[in-house]
Amino acid sequence: MGRPPCCDKIGIKKGPWTPEEDIILVSYIQEHGPGNWRSVPTNTGLMRCSKSCRLRWTNYLRPGIKRGNFTPHEEGMIIHLQALLGNKWAAIASYLPQRTDNDIKNYWNTHLKKKLKKLQTELESHNLPLPPPNFDNSSTNNYDHHQFSKLLNSPNSSSSSSLYASSTENISRLLEGWMRSSPNPSRINNIDHDEMLHEAQKNQDQDGGVSNDDVVTIPNEKSSYNINCESSEVVTHEKTSPPPFTYLEKWLLEENGGQVEELMELPMIFT
DNA sequence: AAGTGTGCCAACCGCAGAGAC
DNA sequence: GGTCTCTGCGGTTGGCACACT
Numbered sequence: 203m204g205r206p207p208c209c210d211k212i213g214i215k216k217g218p219w220t221p222e223e224d225i226i227l228v229s230y231i232q233e234h235g236p237g238n239w240r241s242v243p244t245n246t247g248l249m250r251c252s253k254s255c256r257l258r259w260t261n262y263l264r265p266g267i268k269r270g271n272f273t274p275h276e277e278g279m280i281i282h283l284q285a286l287l288g289n290k291w292a293a294i295a296s297y298l299p300q301r302t303d304n305d306i307k308n309y310w311n312t313h314l315k316k317k318l319k320k321l322q323t324e325l326e327s328h329n330l331p332l333p334p335p336n337f338d339n340s341s342t343n344n345y346d347h348h349q350f351s352k353l354l355n356s357p358n359s360s361s362s363s364s365l366y367a368s369s370t371e372n373i374s375r376l377l378e379g380w381m382r383s384s385p386n387p388s389r390i391n392n393i394d395h396d397e398m399l400h401e402a403q404k405n406q407d408q409d410g411g412v413s414n415d416d417v418v419t420i421p422n423e424k425s426s427y428n429i430n431c432e433s434s435e436v437v438t439h440e441k442t443s444p445p446p447f448t449y450l451e452k453w454l455l456e457e458n459g460g461q462v463e464e465l466m467e468l469p470m471i472f473t
Numbered sequence: 474a475a476g477t478g479t480g481c482c483a484a485c486c487g488c489a490g491a492g493a494c
Numbered sequence: 495g496g497t498c499t500c501t502g503c504g505g506t507t508g509g510c511a512c513a514c515t
Contacts, residue, residue, distance in 0.1 A: 216484080216485070217483095217484075217485090217508090217509095218483070218484075218509090219483090219484085239500080239501075240499085240500070252500080252501090253485085253486095253500090253501085253502095254484075254485080256500095256501075256502085257483090257484070257485085258483095258484085260502090261483075261484085262483080262484095289504065289505090290503090290504085291503075291504065292502075292503055292504085303502095303503075303504085304482090304483080304484085304504095305482090307504075307505085308481075308482060308483085311481095311505095312480070312481055312482080313481095475515105476514105476515085477513100477514085477515080478512105478513080478514075478515090479511105479512085479513075479514090480510105480511090480512080480513095481509105481510090481511085481512100482508105482509095482510090482511105483507105483508095483509095483510105484506105484507090484508085484509105485505105485506080485507075485508090486504105486505085486506075486507090487503105487504095487505090487506100488502105488503085488504090488505105489501105489502090489503085490500105490501090490502090490503105491499105491500085491501080491502100492498105492499090492500080492501095493497105493498085493499075493500090494496105494497085494498085494499095
């Protein structure tokens with residue numbers, strides 16, 4: 203006999219998350235910490251399956267997530283790692299701790315893949331080695347990603363989408379509106395959300411007093427909410443902690459030497 | 474102005490491995 | 495040891511927003 207089922211599918215809500223649901227989820231995780239996703243819908247009253255809750259947290263609400271445009275450094279890193287690892291988005295995301303695997307996957311599919319394809323023809327005229335023939339699912343090869351990345355990020359190349367974070371901001375605005383307009387949104391499962399918000403805003407006012415590792419940052423046009431999530435330390439550090447030095451790092455740092463350093467500032471994951 | 478096409482992102486689906494019972 | 499669930503992952507898709515005709 204195994205465990206009981208994670209959730210019955212009857213009455214399970216699907217589709218976009220509402221700000222109310224986000225707040226409930228964040229509040230719960232703030233109190234209990236991430237993990238044990240099975241109990242989340244039951245204890246919060248969310249009509250979502252555990253899987254959906256986990257996904258929402260890891261891809262959207264988790265502290266330290268950076269949203270918005272990908273920098274040229276990040277692009278270069280993704281290209282590099284994708285060529286090395288293939289479509290191992292989770293592995294690639296571990297080198298870009300502020301980005302989720304879903305974000306990277308989406309960015310690759312919607313931007314980089316096209317850019318690469320487009321530039322593939324340009325490369326031929328530059329008399330450069332061609333990109334991996336199957337850059338959808340390529341493995342290690344001798345392709346010069348550094349040079350290619352430079353081309354990719356040249357002023358002539360189309361820039362990253364500036365609309366990337368728009369929907370996030372919309373949800374944040376909704377969230378803000380709900381916090382203000384709702385008659386008594388404060389008490390959900392005995393958690394004082396006004397206080398939480400107040401604390402978050404207070405923290406934000408303190409210069410450098412808050413690090414991304416400690417808060418959920420919900421961006422907004424004028425400001426952002428920083429919701430303390432001390433109890434989420436496990437997940438936060440799980441995602442941000444440095445992976446062990448492996449062949450990959452060795453390859454990145456030694457075999458390609460200065461190229462990589464110039465190509466991308468390897469973030470604090472190596473410190 | 475209305476209809477249609479395209480791009481993009483959030484979320485879902487299904488599979489596989491790990492682990493609980 | 496076998497069965498079953500949980501969790502994580504990668505692929506896919508629904509639907510919104512914008513561009514184009």
